[in-house]
Amino acid sequence: MRRRSLIVICCLAVLAALPGLAQAEKLKVAFALIGTVNDQGWNHAHAVGIEALKKKFGDQIEVSYTENVGAADAERVFRQYAQDGYKMIFGTTFEHMDPMLQVAKDFPDVAFEHCSGYKTAPNMGTYMARIEQGEYLVGYMAGLMGYSNVGTVSTNPIPEPIRGINGFTHGLLRGLKESGAKFNPDAVNTVVWLKSWRDPIGETTMSEALVQRGCTLIRQMADTPDASLAACAKNVPAIGYGADASAFGAKCVLVSTIWNWGEFYTRLVKAKLEGSWKPEELYWGFEKDAIQLSAFNEKVPAPVREKVTAELDLMKKGTDNSFLGPMVDQDGKVMIPEGKRATVQELYTMRWLLKGVSGKLPE
Template identity: 55%
Template sequence: MKRFVTLCVLAMLCMLLAAPGAAMAKKKIKAGFALLWTIDDRGWTTAHYNGIQHMKEKLGDDVEVIYKEKVLGPDAERVFREFAEEGCDIIFGTTFDHMEPILRVARDYPDIKFEHCSGYKTASNVRTYMVRIYQADYLCGYLAGLMGFKDVGTVGTHPIPEPVRGVNAFTLGLQRGLMEAGVEHGETVNTVAWLNSWADPVKETTLAETLIAKNHDLIRQMADTPDSSLAACAADVPAMGYGTDAASWGAECVLSSAMLNWGPYYVKAIRDFQNGTWETGSYWKGFEANGVKLADFHESVPQEVRDKVLAVQEQLKNGQDDIFTGPIFDQNGKKVLAEGERFDDGQLLSMQMLVKGVQGKLAR
């Protein structure tokens, strides 16, 4: 009898111990991603897809992913609603033009979390996220300046804050590198030509070829695809890539690339939801959160230059971001930031001026 009672007590204890574990079992999260273009676009969407794959590798069976390619602004609301009806717990819009559609859908599905990349509007169930790619842009400019490039031609995308910030950061890095290298240069060191598109391979090639014909000594790619870098290589002109590693797509003349690294954020977003710690707001991190990367250096980059660039990268990883610290002048010579002052995040996110040293206009 005692043995029977003992066994019953042990069985009850096992049930009590097992119950909390069962209650704490993590729910498998279903995540939906609306992608701007195809996963093999070699740029913006490829970077997001790489981030999704990283997240899946890290989280394994904790997450189920569905995605749809070529989700442009006009079609985004339909896709978001489909994701919601298909049982997604969290939905990601991965381009600026998804902002208004994601807000409209979020209002109708208050129990679903929504994440919008590169936007600036939030709601109780909508969070925005972006990485500080301008930090990697700055390092690319610094590298170029240290190597003596003083008449860069930039193939830009849209003259809106994100690309404008990148043009300015690259230029500030370029000017610093030229100064440290003791290279004399003219007032203009970076000429930007706007695509007024995120990706247009034909126009990217044409603009790069036009800049090369005007004797610009390096081509700075900022579009979502590497075609401007490829055009530079075809003309034996060095280039700087953007988004992903342009050299991996055949642009062998690229000195380095400013790379978007979305994986760590996607892991964070799913974990936040899973742990009940998800909250609205705006996420904006850089090297300190492994959100951006610098691609491997071209063999022509001297070791001394590599060391200097990596030293600044290490400062950025440690949270020391002095890129937009005064004095800074706009392209007309007006002081927009006094000595020691710095732009706050609000000013950076709304930036609509070009710094001294840039030739180009913001009007579309």
């Protein structure tokens, strides 16, 4: 009996060692975050996406992340993950692009994905959500409600925030025209620059200053809800960015644009698990549920909600009017002709501000 038991145990051990019969090895997936998961904005949205990924695939994957990974430390973090056996690595901010590209060259069997960048490699793809679609919609909403003196607390003067500002202003101008309100078409959106992704004190100070200058609506663009919270404290409505600002106490927020990174993470990891992953340049919007709007504040009139929702439905079906011309810059130069739409390349390299924006791009 003992001999028979020993034979069974040995057979099981041999079977477990055979390819395909042992328990499948987990796919190790890693993320580098520019800030902390509790920033209530950009990194919080990525953390929500990571949780969606874990919920989707459970025991099939092993997930790790590192917070506060700036450009100077990114190469070390990516390299360490690759050396530790992680086969899919995500860099979640523009500053991670060049460090990731460098590491990708040394680990050709690892899949790298970079958020918001434009450089690729045989084993490195890019992904970005069309947040400007959401910006256009909330701008359209603001215009329909007659807000002709908006103040925007912007972040860094690179193409992503710039196209957000332009998309918002384009929607704002359309909404104002449809509302019949009187306004100065040269100055409907005053923009100030934080020159940072996250600076709660600066966000608060700039928001308060814009209110003091007479702005009747504050547009938050940084990675915390502090610009919106400051507006609420002054009894001025706001629009949230990146996550639902009302969930973090900004009850005056009329609506928020929301990053939905989980759509990218679940689809990309699924492809890796199935062996079909390849480097691509993904740029998804409402049609892929990569961007969302929060629930509207009760102060947004029903007819306004209906118009914004109708435009949102068009975007979900593939008709994107967020950068439909004519669009002219602050000097009056036609940047997007009438009837034309901005190309992906034009959006990714945007370095001009739309007429209607008050304030200049920093050097």
